[in-house]
Amino acid sequence: MNALARWCVRRRFLVIGLWLVALLGLGAAQSSAGAAYHDNVTIPGSESTTALALLEQAFPNQAGEIDTVVWRGDPQSVRMTEALAKIAQVEHVTRVERAQQVSNGITYATVTFDALGSDLSKDAVKQVIDIAHAARAPGLDVAVGGPAVGEVTQEAGHSVLYGLIAAAVILLLAFGSILGMLLPIVVAAVALGCGLLVAGFAGHLVDIATSAPILGTLIGLGVGIDYALFIVTRHRNGLKTGLSTGESIVTAVTTSGRAVVFAGGTVCVALLGLLVLDVSFLAGLAISSAIVVVMTVATSVTLLPALLAVVGKRVMGRRKDGAWNRWAAFTERRPKALAVTAAIVMVALAVPILSLRLGFADQGTQPPSSTARKAYDMLADGFGPGINGPLQVVAQPPHGLDRVATVEGIAHVGPVVLSPDGSIGVVQVIPTTSPQDEATSELITRLRAVLPDNVHVGGMTALNDDFTGLLAGKLPLFLAIIVLLGGLLLMFAFRSLLIPLTAAVMNLLAAAATFGVVVAVFQWGWGADLLDVGTGPIEAFTPVLLLSILFGLSMDYQVFLVSRMHEEWIRTKDNSRAVTVGVADTSRVITAAAAIMIFVFGSFVLGGQRFVAEIGLGLAVAIALDAFVLRTMLVPALMHMFGRANWWMPRWHSTSKI
16 A cells, blocks of 8 residues: 555656546447446246246237326327327337226226336337327326336436535535545546446446446445545644655555555445345346445545645645544543443334335335326226236146135236137236235235146236345345454454454444334335335335445444554553544544535435435435444443453464554
8 A cells, every 4th residue: 555655646647647548438438338237126936037937928019018098087088099099109119908997087008018127218108108198188187107107207306416515515614625625526526437337338247227326326425535535634634743745645545545445345345245145136236336336445545645646735724623532532431321322322213123014115105296106096096006016927828817816805807818829828916905015915925825836926016026025035144244244354454353243233233223214214104205205115125235335334434443543552552542542533534424425325315216215314324323323432432341352362363453
């Protein structure tokens, strides 16, 4: 790290030029080759995937996305007849079928596309929406719903901009310097740009979900600004002690920069832990996010030192740390009281996790003004909530389907439809409950228990149910792996057994409290109206994504806090002094970094996508608790209470600095 820092300082303009060339070159290459994003949420070997494969085999032109055009008014409206005829001519639409039923003045037609998910043309979906909406007239209310419609009508808005503005304000307050504020943002922006471009190329090799850029932006901005903030702060401290600009930069990179490399590694390890779940959708998200983090670390220890060398001492400001010195002394005097207070807060926030229910929220949770929500409500009013999540029961050979109607919880069973060669039979089943209702999951389980082996229950609702079951089953293994790996990394970094054990407990406490808040908001509905999100189950992939990011970021703060304590411990062998100095020297920068992350992550709550809002709010809460309760209260209090045992390691283990 020392040699790298000195080279970047000496060759500052070359380093800056190389990063600019990399950013522009990657951008030009992607503009010609294109990014490749693909959503693959199928589960090999599952009932729903088998049913989907049989449907594609039997009816290749009807195995794509199925959305609905719903209207309230004249069932035989000429305007709607003309609109449906136009929709049938839209490219990628394979079939438009008007339903025969009319209920409570509600009529609907199904629109079948030629592809699913990310393979489906978004322009075709938008054309269908525009044509349907153009048919609206007094006495004729029209809405369009379905999975594809829900995707294209969710806008990201300006959430990233809001987060950046908040980050700039906090950096300015923390540093008292315009240049000190700009440098972390510039470095994070370059890292994010390069990382997303590389992730786009990776999509040609592995399945990278369409939501990867949003998640990558969320993580990249948060850690990118934070890592730069830690290094700039250490550099400013070096200048205050009288070091030359060059030596101060080298010292900052050798100490805080080394901690950044380690912290970034823990984030990548936590993210790549998702690979053990063996779900391509999550694996792609993990790989793309890890790429962004690697780029963030690389820019932090190369581009940032070069920029600091160009800026010189103009990065200095006039901020004082007296308040944190007093707080550090207070934690030394009252460790037991602080530990008890912090523990009570964390446990209280974790209580709602006892009612956590995983699943997939349906379109009834979308904003009431959206066309997908209006279509959902109109269909539910006319035909019951189950119409929004029909099941496809597929049999090969086509016998045993007569048992479907005997199962409790079914509102309607359609006629058996045979494939052209008669080898496959399909019936559509309408549950009595909505797609996200727990009773619908129980119906799927009952159907599979009653039906013979040649009959498979499929459809989007069943696919979501299978996906939820898979992730819920693997969640304990995933949690154990990331806790173990994170603990091993800390053990080797600080040559201690107690520090990694403490960190593991802190991370589990933070995770429990975070999920408690997420459940209270998104499942119980506390404050959901303010966020314009509906209540329903927590998205099945939210826990594993939150855990991987949360454990990585929590480890960052642990590393920065304890590394400073470790430096002082190596120098003095005085645990009380080491803990007090560590808290005094790092708390201001940790809390400033946390405030930035809270606003960046919190801004994604406004993004218009429920699962992104869950992750954004969850991470904002997690970082707030981690920085303001755990790292500045509970961890220092416990380390004061543990004394010299914090740094104990068996004799066979050598000591070294991080």
